[in-house]
Amino acid sequence: MDVAIDTPTKTFIQVAEIWVPEGETLVHGGGSYGDLAAFEQASRRESFARGQGLPGRAWEEARPVVLKGFDGSYFKRTEAAAEAGLTSAVAVPVFAGKTLKAVLVVLCGDDENRTGAIEVWKEQDRILVLDDGYYGAARHFEWVSQHTRFPAGQGLPGGVWASATPILMRDLGSGYRFIRADAAGKAGLTTGLGLPVPTPFGAAHVLTLLSARGTPIARRFEIWDARAAKVGKGGGAALVDGICAREGALWDPENAGQERRAEPWQGSIGKVLGSGLPVVESGKPGLAAGYGSMVALPIYQGPDLAHIVAWYV
Known part of the structure; x- marks a missing residue:
């Protein structure tokens, strides 16, 4: 039986929505708007x-x-x-090779208590630099980020860049792997999700979502591997990392033989596998562990679906 979770009154991301191409136009493909009904209505008409x-x-x-x-x-x-x-937004295109599958847009409000980070890192002269980001009240952490560079393999952005895979990092304020640990600890940042954003041309991009305890981006994060080498020719996806505020670790590498799997069109992750599109769901009783909303984002390597990252609030 699913157990309801005490969702925080404020989350860092307030709205998540999907825009899908129809010919030469992007149309509304779903979203999670919480109690912002008027903004949802305006968006659905756009x-x-x-x-x-x-x-x-x-x-x-x-x-x-x-x-x-x-x-x-x-x-x-x-x-x-x-x-x-709502005062800020980040748009993330989802490309399969040169084909646009969808655009995920997340929107945030701004107040003195809302802390977290959504960052875009860009390759420049064989190093990652901050292209832009939204940090809410974490002003010092923003300044530190603007003055930090990552070679391939270093820190969360550099690790994602080097591996071309999503990475989930815990204990940002104390972890030696997180280069900005001191500033993250002072800002109250606890969990980081980094993911590659493939584009048809140009420099590499990495998106990082950094969650704080008081105004979290999510209470649950998951990374699914959909590569054929991992799941076999039969398709599907395997959970390869995850963390939940209530359950702790969702995946045990010592028991990989008992890994959790998802099949096309079965559940929210299965919808991504079947359609190849992002999924945003809100207020549905079938969501994992009784969460109120979730975002599941596909990540492609060339034309093929390679990973799915999901976060739940």
């Missing part, structure tokens, strides 16, 4: 041409795009966002 609005800009530029203020920008839903208390 669509974006290539280069138009935030989703269209991520499509046109074929890279993740951070927008830390809406007034005077190309953001199309500025009035509705202001009424909902």
Whole structure:
């Protein structure tokens, strides 16, 4: 029996939505809006041409795009966002080879207590530099990040870049593997999820989601491996890492033979496997462990689905 979880009153990400291409237009493909009903209605009526609005800009530029203020920008839903208390957004394109599958957009509000980080790292001269990010109240951590560089294999962004796989990192404030541990500890950041963002051309990009205890990005993180070498020709995906605020570790490497698996079209992860598209679900009784909402994002290597990362609130 699923057990309800005491969801925090404030999460770092307030809205997650999917935009999918139909011809030369991006249309609404689902989302989680919490109690922001008016913003949800405005979003469902919207669509974006290539280069138009935030989703269209991520499509046109074929890279993740951070927008830390809406007034005077190309953001199309500025009035509705202001009424909902939303101030910043990040758009993440999902490419399979050169084909755009979807754009995931997450939106955040800004107040003195909301702490966390959504970062985009970009390859520049064979090193990763911060392209942009949203940090809420974690101002010092933002400054440290702006002045940090990562060679391949170093820290969370560098580890993702070198392996071309998503990585989940615990205990950011005390872990020696997390280069910015001191600043992360002072900001209250606890868990980091890093994932590669493949693009058809140009420099490599890495997205990092850093969660704080008071205003978490998620209460549960999962990484699924969908590569044929891992799961066999029959398809499906295997859980290769995960952590839950209540359950602890979700995967035990010593018992890999008893690993959790997902099959196409079975459950939320199965929907990603079957469709090849991101999935955002909210308020459905079938969600894992009674969570209120979840995001599952596919990661491709060339034209093939390689991994799925999921987070639950």
